[in-house]
Amino acid sequence: MSESDKSLRSALGRARHLGSARRGSHDAWLTQVSAAALIVLASGFVLTLLTLLSKDYNGVRAELGHPLPAILTLLFALTATFHMHIGMRSIILDYLHGHARDWALIANICFASAVALACVYAVLRIGFV
Amino acid sequence: MASSDPISPSPAARPLSPHLGVYRFTLTMAMSIAHRITGAGLYVGALMLAWFLLAASMDASAFAHFSEFIQSFFGRLILFGFTWALFQHLLGGVRHLIMDAGYGMDDPEREQMAQATLIGGFVLTLVVWAIGYAVR
Numbered sequence: 309m310s311e312s313d314k315s316l317r318s319a320l321g322r323a324r325h326l327g328s329a330r331r332g333s334h335d336a337w338l339t340q341v342s343a344a345a346l347i348v349l350a351s352g353f354v355l356t357l358l359t360l361l362s363k364d365y366n367g368v369r370a371e372l373g374h375p376l377p378a379i380l381t382l383l384f385a386l387t388a389t390f391h392m393h394i395g396m397r398s399i400i401l402d403y404l405h406g407h408a409r410d411w412a413l414i415a416n417i418c419f420a421s422a423v424a425l426a427c428v429y430a431v432l433r434i435g436f437v
Numbered sequence: 438m439a440s441s442d443p444i445s446p447s448p449a450a451r452p453l454s455p456h457l458g459v460y461r462f463t464l465t466m467a468m469s470i471a472h473r474i475t476g477a478g479l480y481v482g483a484l485m486l487a488w489f490l491l492a493a494s495m496d497a498s499a500f501a502h503f504s505e506f507i508q509s510f511f512g513r514l515i516l517f518g519f520t521w522a523l524f525q526h527l528l529g530g531v532r533h534l535i536m537d538a539g540y541g542m543d544d545p546e547r548e549q550m551a552q553a554t555l556i557g558g559f560v561l562t563l564v565v566w567a568i569g570y571a572v573r
Contacts, residue, residue: 340537343530350527354565361573365500368493385486392480399477423483430490437494 335394342391349384356380372434385427393420464551471555472529475522482519520565525558 315322356377360368371377393416400412460466485507492503506512532550535541541550 336537340534343534347527347531350523354523358565358568358572361569365493365497368500372490372493381490385490388483388486392476392483395476396480399473419480423487426487427490430487430494433494434490 335398339391339394339398342387342394345387346384346391349380349387352380353384369434372431378431378435381431382428385431386424389420389424389427392423393417396420464555465547468529468532468551468554471525472533475526475529478522479519479526482515482522485515485519517562517566521558521562524561524565525554528554528557528561 356371360371363371372381396416396419397413400409400416404412489503489507492500507516532541532554535550536547541547
C-alpha cells in the first residue's frame, strides 16, 4: 500500500516546501562581491608578505604596525574568512545531510569566526601592545 | 506502508538523473573541481595565516617557532601548495565571475579560459616564489 492511498493530503500539499529554500542567489551574490574584493586584497596581501620575507621578528612587527599594511591585513583576513564561510557552507549543503550537516554548519561558523578573530586580535595587538 | 521518501510515495523504480560517472573528462570540468578543492584547501590553510599573525603578536620565541616551521622543507612544501591553491582559486574565481556575467561560455573561449586558469596558476606561483627567493 502506498502512502497516497491512505493520506488525505493532495499531491501538491505533500510536495510543497520540499523544494529550494529560494535563498541561494543571495549566497551567490555575497560570494561574488567578496571574491571581487579578494582579487585586490589577496594580491595586496601577497605583496605585503613578500616585503616581510627579509625581516626578522622586530622587522615584521614594525611593518605590520604601520596603518596601511595593518588595515590591508585586517581587510584581507575579514573578507577572506567571510568568503571562506560561505564557500564551505555551500560545500556542506551539497554533500552532507541530516545531523552531520547541522554539526558541520555549526563547526563552519566556529572555525571561520575563530580564524577571523585570531587575525584581528593579532594585528591589533601588534599595533597597540 | 509509508515510503521514507515523502514526495515519491510510489515504490516504482524511477529513472535517476545521470551522475558523475557518465561524463567524459573535460578541462573545464577539471578546473571547476579544482576550484572547489583549492577553496577547501585554502580554508584549512587559513590556520597558517592566523598562526603567523598570532606568532608575530606574541614574543620572539613564538615567532621563532613559526619561522622554524615555515622555513623547514615540510613548511615550504605546504606554503608552496598554499600559494598555488591561492592563485588557482583566484584565477578560477575570475573565470567564474566572467561566466557569471554571461561571457566566455562558447567553444573557443571556455577552453581558453580553463587553460589560462591552469597555466596562470602555476606561472603566478613560480613568479611569486622566484621573487620571494630573490628578496629574502
